[in-house]
Amino acid sequence: MSIKVEEKLFQNRYKVDSGRPHISIIDEDKCRNQCEAQACTVCCPAACWTMEGNGQVTVISDGCLECGTCRIICDEHQNVAWEYPRGGYGILFKFG
Amino acid sequence: MAEKFDVIVVGAGPSGNAAALRLAESGLSVLQIERGESPGSKNVQGAILYSDALEKLIPDFRDDAPLERHIIEQRMWVLDDDSFVGTHYRSDSFNKEPYNRYTMIRSQFDKWFSERVQKAGALLICETTVSHLLLDGQRVIGVMTDRQGGEIYADAVILADGVNSLLAKKAGFHPELKPKNVALAVKEIHFMPQEVIEQRFGVKGDEGVVIEMVGKITKGMMGTGFLYTNRESVTIGVGCMLSDFKNQKVTPYELLEQMKQHPSIQPMLAGGEMKEYTAHLIPEGGFNAMPDLYGDGWMIVGDAGMFVNAVHREGSNLAMTTGMHAADTLIELKAEGKEFSKANLKRYKARLDESFVMKDMKKYKNMPEVFHTNPQFFNDYPDLISQAARTMLTVDGVDKKTKEREIRKSFRQRRSLFGLMGDAFKLWRALE
Numbered sequence: 001m002s003i004k005v006e007e008k009l010f011q012n013r014y015k016v017d018s019g020r021p022h023i024s025i026i027d028e029d030k031c032r033n034q035c036e037a038q039a040c041t042v043c044c045p046a047a048c049w050t051m052e053g054n055g056q057v058t059v060i061s062d063g064c065l066e067c068g069t070c071r072i073i074c075d076e077h078q079n080v081a082w083e084y085p086r087g088g089y090g091i092l093f094k095f096g
Numbered sequence: 097m098a099e100k101f102d103v104i105v106v107g108a109g110p111s112g113n114a115a116a117l118r119l120a121e122s123g124l125s126v127l128q129i130e131r132g133e134s135p136g137s138k139n140v141q142g143a144i145l146y147s148d149a150l151e152k153l154i155p156d157f158r159d160d161a162p163l164e165r166h167i168i169e170q171r172m173w174v175l176d177d178d179s180f181v182g183t184h185y186r187s188d189s190f191n192k193e194p195y196n197r198y199t200m201i202r203s204q205f206d207k208w209f210s211e212r213v214q215k216a217g218a219l220l221i222c223e224t225t226v227s228h229l230l231l232d233g234q235r236v237i238g239v240m241t242d243r244q245g246g247e248i249y250a251d252a253v254i255l256a257d258g259v260n261s262l263l264a265k266k267a268g269f270h271p272e273l274k275p276k277n278v279a280l281a282v283k284e285i286h287f288m289p290q291e292v293i294e295q296r297f298g299v300k301g302d303e304g305v306v307i308e309m310v311g312k313i314t315k316g317m318m319g320t321g322f323l324y325t326n327r328e329s330v331t332i333g334v335g336c337m338l339s340d341f342k343n344q345k346v347t348p349y350e351l352l353e354q355m356k357q358h359p360s361i362q363p364m365l366a367g368g369e370m371k372e373y374t375a376h377l378i379p380e381g382g383f384n385a386m387p388d389l390y391g392d393g394w395m396i397v398g399d400a401g402m403f404v405n406a407v408h409r410e411g412s413n414l415a416m417t418t419g420m421h422a423a424d425t426l427i428e429l430k431a432e433g434k435e436f437s438k439a440n441l442k443r444y445k446a447r448l449d450e451s452f453v454m455k456d457m458k459k460y461k462n463m464p465e466v467f468h469t470n471p472q473f474f475n476d477y478p479d480l481i482s483q484a485a486r487t488m489l490t491v492d493g494v495d496k497k498t499k500e501r502e503i504r505k506s507f508r509q510r511r512s513l514f515g516l517m518g519d520a521f522k523l524w525r526a527l528e
Contacts, residue, residue: 005349008284009373011370011372011373012372039342042341042345042347043341045282065374065375065376066138068259068260068278069341072275075275085225087241088131090138092138093203093372093374094372095371095374096139096206
């Protein structure tokens with residue numbers, strides 16, 4: 001089954017803090033060379049994490065639901081720098 | 097000189113609101129800091145509200161709280177790929193006021209709760225993220241926010257910052273959460289006319305139905321699905337342990353989408369309009385995974401303290417109750433003129449130990465481990481139960497005694513006689 005998560009996220013309300021992503025990779029080399037599972041690219045509920053063709057993992061946190069999955073799932077490498085967005089930015093749940 | 101309060105409460109969810117309300121009512125100066133644009137805009141829950149905990153804080157909450165439907169029927173479904181076996185419990189006694197539990201919509205509920213807190217005298221600032229705690233040695237003396245001149249001081253800080261509990265972690269009070277101690281839940285809200293909900297679920301007025309589901313919908317992962325009826329919408333979701341998502345390489349929204357296609361679930365959503373998709377972690381590690389709950393100048397309440405009873409699907413009631421006890425501890429100490437030191441805040445833990453909170457946390461302390469190490473409860477049994485029902489209910493000329501033999505055989509083949517006895521024993525011990 002191929003699901004377009006974008007269609008789901010499209011229903012949500014966001015105030016994106018342009019140019020100030022609240023999630024980043026600490027050491028990109030670690031993702032490429034030391035991590036086999038790359039679970040972040042599978043388990044992020046907003047599909048913020050992608051494995052590129054060259055084996056590099058990238059993150060775009062615009063659609064982030066601020067759950068914390070990527071940070072906790074990276075337990076072996078602890079390679080995710082994760083903060084909440086600045087006050088007022090990020091996901092704004094209409095219903096929650 | 098930066099401002100100083102008696103207490104800073106970080107977060108305006110159920111635990112933070114409970115604490116701030118109580119403190120403000122007792123005349124302490126309270127600053128509450130919320131990172132969302134308004135209380136609730138960062139918060140996610142199923143959501144069921146259990147009346148009891150809120151009643152203790154706001155006895156007249158039913159007068160104006162935004163509640164959706166009171167629950168008169170609970171369904172428990174065990175699903176395989178194309179069927180479910182279930183029990184329904186419906187009672188007119190649930191239709192007698194005061195109602196015991198309700199569905200609710202968190203963004204509305206939290207906003208309402210916060211208005212009560214502000215009316216009681218607490219100062220709320222929104223759109224403000226606390227970046228870390230201010231420490232003097234081991235003692236918490238305030239918080240650093242992302243506002244200009246962001247330092248704010250207090251005699252105590254109540255950490256009601258939710259499941260991720262970043263502040264206590266940054267301060268070194270507890271380590272990072274482990275994937276096996278949190279569940280990841282995803283859900284959607286589907287809007288449909290009130291009459292459709294009434295017809296579809298056999299309810300009238302404000303009556304509501306909840307359905308809890310286990311079985312193939314979680315692909316063998318430890319977890320459950322749920323469907324709750326709101327006034328003009330239905331919430332559908334599924335949550336499983338994060339370690340299982342990781343090990344089995346499952347994508348959460350695909351899991352939810354497949355669940356929605358189940359032939360027993362699809363008709364309940366038909367014609368609805370999906371208006372929001374959310375994800376949230378639930379701290380389900382239980383008693384054995386709980387962090388330290390207090391120290392010099394700080395206390396942890398709600399999800400941040402892993403206060404969730406996963407077996408009974410309780411969390412927000414534990415959040416409110418822990419918030420209340422944290423506040424009452426401070427109120428008591430203040431009245432006695434004692435400082436908010438670690439030695440004195442031990443009373444918070446003592447209060448929790450005496451309440452249902454810790455009693456329940458302790459009662460189910462082995463449950464997470466039993467389910468983690470025995471996937472058959474989420475895998476084999478749903479299949480077996482469903483097959484058994486199908487076998488008995490299919491009229492095909494085979495006599496019932498033969499059918500019973502077939503069913504017994506299928507259980508023994510899948511789990512072995514010792515396996516079955518062992519499973520019964522494990523469950524009994526864990527629930528004892």
